[in-house]
Amino acid sequence: MTIDYIDKIPNNVDLGRDRVLQRALEHWQPAYMGWWYDMGPSESHKLDVYLRTAISVDPEGWAQFDYVKMPDYRWGIFLAPLAGERQVNFGANKGLPAWQECPGEFRSALRRIIVTQGDTEPASVEQQRMLGFSCPSLYDLRNIFQVNVEEGRHLWAMVYLLHRYFGRDGREEAESLLERRSGDADNPRILGAFNEPTPDWLAFFMFTFFTDRDGKYQLSSLAESGFDPLARTCRFMLTEEAHHMFVGETGIGRIVQRSAEVTAAEKLDDPDHVRALGVIDLQTIQRYLNFHYSVTLDLFGSDVSSNAATYFTTGLKGRFEETRIKDDHVLTDAVYPVFEVRNGEIVEQPVPALTALNERLRDDYIKEVTSGVERWNRIIAKTGLPVRLALPHKGFHRAIGNFAGHHITPEGRVVSAEEWQRHEPEWLPSGADHAFVQSLMTGRVVERGKFANWIAPPRAGINNQPLDYEYVRFN
Numbered sequence: 001m002t003i004d005y006i007d008k009i010p011n012n013v014d015l016g017r018d019r020v021l022q023r024a025l026e027h028w029q030p031a032y033m034g035w036w037y038d039m040g041p042s043e044s045h046k047l048d049v050y051l052r053t054a055i056s057v058d059p060e061g062w063a064q065f066d067y068v069k070m071p072d073y074r075w076g077i078f079l080a081p082l083a084g085e086r087q088v089n090f091g092a093n094k095g096l097p098a099w100q101e102c103p104g105e106f107r108s109a110l111r112r113i114i115v116t117q118g119d120t121e122p123a124s125v126e127q128q129r130m131l132g133f134s135c136p137s138l139y140d141l142r143n144i145f146q147v148n149v150e151e152g153r154h155l156w157a158m159v160y161l162l163h164r165y166f167g168r169d170g171r172e173e174a175e176s177l178l179e180r181r182s183g184d185a186d187n188p189r190i191l192g193a194f195n196e197p198t199p200d201w202l203a204f205f206m207f208t209f210f211t212d213r214d215g216k217y218q219l220s221s222l223a224e225s226g227f228d229p230l231a232r233t234c235r236f237m238l239t240e241e242a243h244h245m246f247v248g249e250t251g252i253g254r255i256v257q258r259s260a261e262v263t264a265a266e267k268l269d270d271p272d273h274v275r276a277l278g279v280i281d282l283q284t285i286q287r288y289l290n291f292h293y294s295v296t297l298d299l300f301g302s303d304v305s306s307n308a309a310t311y312f313t314t315g316l317k318g319r320f321e322e323t324r325i326k327d328d329h330v331l332t333d334a335v336y337p338v339f340e341v342r343n344g345e346i347v348e349q350p351v352p353a354l355t356a357l358n359e360r361l362r363d364d365y366i367k368e369v370t371s372g373v374e375r376w377n378r379i380i381a382k383t384g385l386p387v388r389l390a391l392p393h394k395g396f397h398r399a400i401g402n403f404a405g406h407h408i409t410p411e412g413r414v415v416s417a418e419e420w421q422r423h424e425p426e427w428l429p430s431g432a433d434h435a436f437v438q439s440l441m442t443g444r445v446v447e448r449g450k451f452a453n454w455i456a457p458p459r460a461g462i463n464n465q466p467l468d469y470e471y472v473r474f475n
């Protein structure tokens with residue numbers, strides 16, 4: 001399964017055999033480049049970046065590393081190979097052969113799923129476009145650019161599906177994906193978290209740890225889809241996504257390490273004293289964590305959702321690791337617990353499992369982020385400090401689902417609006433917190449092997465290169 005790089009659009013879908021589709025995509029390509037120049041990383045056309053490019057979709061050695069100017073990145077269309085005779089593995093159509101074309105009755109639901117996923121990809125590039133100016137090292141600069149070009153490729157992946165399977169509606173949706181803008185008042189991105197600014201590197205690492213991981217869970221459940229082209233597209237996207245979450249987890253880990261080491265070595269207990277040394281205090285890190293975690297939990301949607309039930313029953317969107325779950329994969333009689341606020345208390349409420357699939361996916365996600373936070377806490381523990389980071393209660397600061405409209409503390413207590421407001425500065429990053437974090441990030445660190453004062457160096461370089469490798473060349 002090698003990729004055809006001779007074509008204008010690299011692909012492993014035999015694009016050359018479908019002239020109409022090829023022409024439609026070649027028509028979209030300049031609009032995409034226009035968007036990249038407008039909204040992609042600032043200065044991206046001037047720098048040579050040590051990037052990996054997919055050259056095959058084989059699990060072994062699919063990537064090649066070399067210096068690339070980002071606009072010359074070989075964005076293309078790569079699907080995981082056909083896996084024999086796949087079936088629909090869940091829902092009312094379980095046991096039917098997987099669909100190779102889009103079934104007419106599911107067209108609008110599928111298009112909506114693909115557009116919603118596709119919209120997040122350019123959104124995050126837009127959110128991050130200015131961060132290159134304040135990078136803490138060449139290593140980190142290279143990593144954010146890698147994430148950006150791969151999010152661009154994920155947009156290509158979704159646009160291919162729209163063009164190939166949804167005719168004229170699909171082509172119109174593909175154009176709209178280049179027209180919406182993150183945070184724009186008139187034409188915003190579809191989902192809330194993708195309209196929030198990513199103003200600094202602490203926010204960027206939190207975003208890649210928490211929000212890219214929402215992407216992983218959404219892609220994983222779409223990788224189970226009975227619509228085979230979607231399943232295969234998402235399976236390949238997941239291999240790229242893993243690196244984004246690595247960037248987030250190690251980025252926060254390195255900031256936590258620096259913070260804990262300075263705090264412990266200087267025996268500091270006042271966050272202002274930590275800040276005075278040009279390091280981010282653990283309290284501020286906790287507040288950023290609370291924010292990014294809670295807005296990301298909202299991305300999973302309402303706790304009880306008839307759309308989620310329909311997507312599952314029809315076979316369009318499965319559960320996380322669907323085929324490994326030991327049950328009937330139909331869920332007609334199963335129940336699942338969700339939570340709601342009743343008379344000022346959070347109470348458990350069993351509902352039909354089919355309607356609780358968003359909540360179930362959210363719970364699967366929470367398990368994984370919990371272990372990430374534990375790994376950060378081990379870094380703190382090594383310095384001897386007694387402080388620990390913690391995930392807030394899942395009802396904290398929620399705008400979607402059963403907790404929306406309620407005031408819930410990080411410990412999970414329902415409180416009044418007044419009490420909430422009084423404590424908000426302890427729980428969520430304030431303007432002053434943002435101003436402080438940004439004051440540390442006013443310029444970029446581009447000397448080989450050097451790292452900003454507020455972050456520890458990583459344990460290893462990229463692709464076995466040394467830490468002082470010239471990951472980005474300024475020309």
Ligand SMILES: [Fe+2]
Nearest residue numbers: 121151154215
């Ligand atoms: Fe992505």
Ligand SMILES: [Fe+2]
Nearest residue numbers: 212215241244
């Ligand atoms: Fe990502």
